[in-house]
Amino acid sequence: MPSNETRTRNHEVAAPKLLTVVGRTYFPIALMARLPYAMVVIGVLTLVVAGRGSLSLGGINSAMVGLGTAIFGSFIGAAADRWGQRPVLLIAGLANSAALIFMAWVVFSPLPDAVVLIAAFAIGATAPQAAPMSRSRLVEIIMSKLAGPGQQKTLSSTMAYESAADEFVFVFGPFIVGLLATTFHPVAPIIGAVVMTLIFVSAFALHPTGRAHVNASSGPRAQAPAKELFTFAVLVVVLGTFGIGLVFGSTLTALTSLMNDLGHPEEAGIFYGIMGIGSAILAIAVALFSPRYALWARWLSFAPVMLVGAFIMSTSDSMITVVIALLLMGCAVGPTLVTLFSLAAERSPLGRSATVMSMAGSAIIVGQSVASAVNGILAEEAGTSAAMAVPMAASALVLVAGLLNLLVGKRARKRDLVHS
Structure with missing residues (x-):
C-alpha cells in the first residue's frame, strides 16, 4: 500500500500547472490588455495641455478620468461577476475606444472645456478593468482547478507576477506616452491606447479562460450580499491601493516639475522608470x-x-x-502591492472576486489621477520643493492603512498568515 508521502508526490505530479491550464498566450495578452488602462491618465493630461494650453485644465481632466x-x-467588476467577463469586457472595450476617439477630436475642436471634461469622465467610466479581471480569473482557476498541496504557493506566485505586471504598466505606461507624444504628436498616445484596447482587450475577453467562471449549470451564480463588499476588512485594502496610486501620481508629477526646472522635462519618465x-x-x-511571513x-x-x-x-x-530614493521606494512599492492584492483575494466575498479586484485596481487609478491633478497645481503654485513632499504624505497614508489593518479581526489575520 503506498505511503502518504508517495500519494502526495503522485498528486503533485498529476496536478496541472497554471500555464498548462491557461495556455501560453494568456499572460502576454493579459499584460498588453492592461497597458491602455495605465496610459490614459497621463495621456489625457498630455493631450489636454497640448490642445488647450492649460496645465491646470489638464490636471482636472486627469482627475475626471x-x-x-x-x-x-x-460596477464593471460587479457586472463581470454577474454575467461573465467576456461580454462585459467586449462592451467596455468598444465604449472606451469610442470615448478615447471622441477625446482626441474634442480637445482640438471649438467646443467648450466642459465637453472635454465629459469626455475624460467617459474614458474613466468605461475603462475595461483588465488587470483586476485577470487577477479574479486566475484566482478562480487556481482555487477550482489546481487543488493540492502546491495551491497556495501557486496563488502567491501568481499574485506576485500580477503585481509585477501592474508595476510594469504603471511605470512604463507614462514613459510610452511621453515617447509617442514627443516622437509623433500629443494625440498619438490616445490613438495607441485605442488600437491596443481594440486588439488586446478583445483578445483577453475572447481567450478561453474568459469562460472559466461559468459552471455547468446555466443558473445564476451564488453571490454574497453586496453589503459584504463594504466591510472594514475590504475597505482598508482599497485604502491601501489608493495610497499606492497617490504615490505613483505624485512621484511622476514631482519628477516632471524637477526635470522641468533643470531644463529636461522629457526625461521625467525615464527617471520615473527607475522606481x-x-x-x-x-x-x-x-x-x-x-x-509564515503574514500578509x-x-x-x-x-x-x-x-x-x-x-x-x-x-x-x-x-x-x-x-x-x-526612487530605487528604495520601488523596492517597497512592489511587495506592498502584492500584499494588498493577496489580501483582496483572501477577503473577497463569495462570487464577488472581480468586484473586489476592480475596487482595488480602480483605487490605484483614482489615486494616480488625484495626485497628478493636485500635485501638478501645487508645483505651479508653490514650486518643486512642495511637490516633492507629496509622495511622502502618500506613503504615510499607505502606512496608516497598514496600521488600520491591524484592527481587522484576529481570526481574519490568522487566515492571512497562511494565505500568501
Missing part, C-alpha cells in the same frame, strides 16, 4: 517569502521603507540622491 473609474469601475526596476524585482521575489506583517514591513524613500527624495539636493 479617475472620478469616472471610481464611480463605474466597481519600477526595484519594484518589479521585489514584487516577483515575494513568491519566495515563507507562508499584515509584510504590509507593515515595507510601507515604512516606502516612507523613508519618499522622505529622502523630498530632501534630495542631487539627482544621485533622487535615484537612490
Whole structure:
C-alpha cells in the first residue's frame, strides 16, 4: 500500500500547472490588455495641455478620468461577476475606444472645456478593468482547478507576477506616452491606447479562460450580499491601493516639475522608470517569502521603507540622491502591492472576486489621477520643493492603512498568515 508521502508526490505530479491550464498566450495578452488602462491618465493630461494650453485644465481632466473609474469601475467588476467577463469586457472595450476617439477630436475642436471634461469622465467610466479581471480569473482557476498541496504557493506566485505586471504598466505606461507624444504628436498616445484596447482587450475577453467562471449549470451564480463588499476588512485594502496610486501620481508629477526646472522635462519618465526596476524585482521575489511571513506583517514591513524613500527624495539636493530614493521606494512599492492584492483575494466575498479586484485596481487609478491633478497645481503654485513632499504624505497614508489593518479581526489575520 503506498505511503502518504508517495500519494502526495503522485498528486503533485498529476496536478496541472497554471500555464498548462491557461495556455501560453494568456499572460502576454493579459499584460498588453492592461497597458491602455495605465496610459490614459497621463495621456489625457498630455493631450489636454497640448490642445488647450492649460496645465491646470489638464490636471482636472486627469482627475475626471479617475472620478469616472471610481464611480463605474466597481460596477464593471460587479457586472463581470454577474454575467461573465467576456461580454462585459467586449462592451467596455468598444465604449472606451469610442470615448478615447471622441477625446482626441474634442480637445482640438471649438467646443467648450466642459465637453472635454465629459469626455475624460467617459474614458474613466468605461475603462475595461483588465488587470483586476485577470487577477479574479486566475484566482478562480487556481482555487477550482489546481487543488493540492502546491495551491497556495501557486496563488502567491501568481499574485506576485500580477503585481509585477501592474508595476510594469504603471511605470512604463507614462514613459510610452511621453515617447509617442514627443516622437509623433500629443494625440498619438490616445490613438495607441485605442488600437491596443481594440486588439488586446478583445483578445483577453475572447481567450478561453474568459469562460472559466461559468459552471455547468446555466443558473445564476451564488453571490454574497453586496453589503459584504463594504466591510472594514475590504475597505482598508482599497485604502491601501489608493495610497499606492497617490504615490505613483505624485512621484511622476514631482519628477516632471524637477526635470522641468533643470531644463529636461522629457526625461521625467525615464527617471520615473527607475522606481519600477526595484519594484518589479521585489514584487516577483515575494513568491519566495515563507507562508509564515503574514500578509499584515509584510504590509507593515515595507510601507515604512516606502516612507523613508519618499522622505529622502523630498530632501534630495542631487539627482544621485533622487535615484537612490526612487530605487528604495520601488523596492517597497512592489511587495506592498502584492500584499494588498493577496489580501483582496483572501477577503473577497463569495462570487464577488472581480468586484473586489476592480475596487482595488480602480483605487490605484483614482489615486494616480488625484495626485497628478493636485500635485501638478501645487508645483505651479508653490514650486518643486512642495511637490516633492507629496509622495511622502502618500506613503504615510499607505502606512496608516497598514496600521488600520491591524484592527481587522484576529481570526481574519490568522487566515492571512497562511494565505500568501
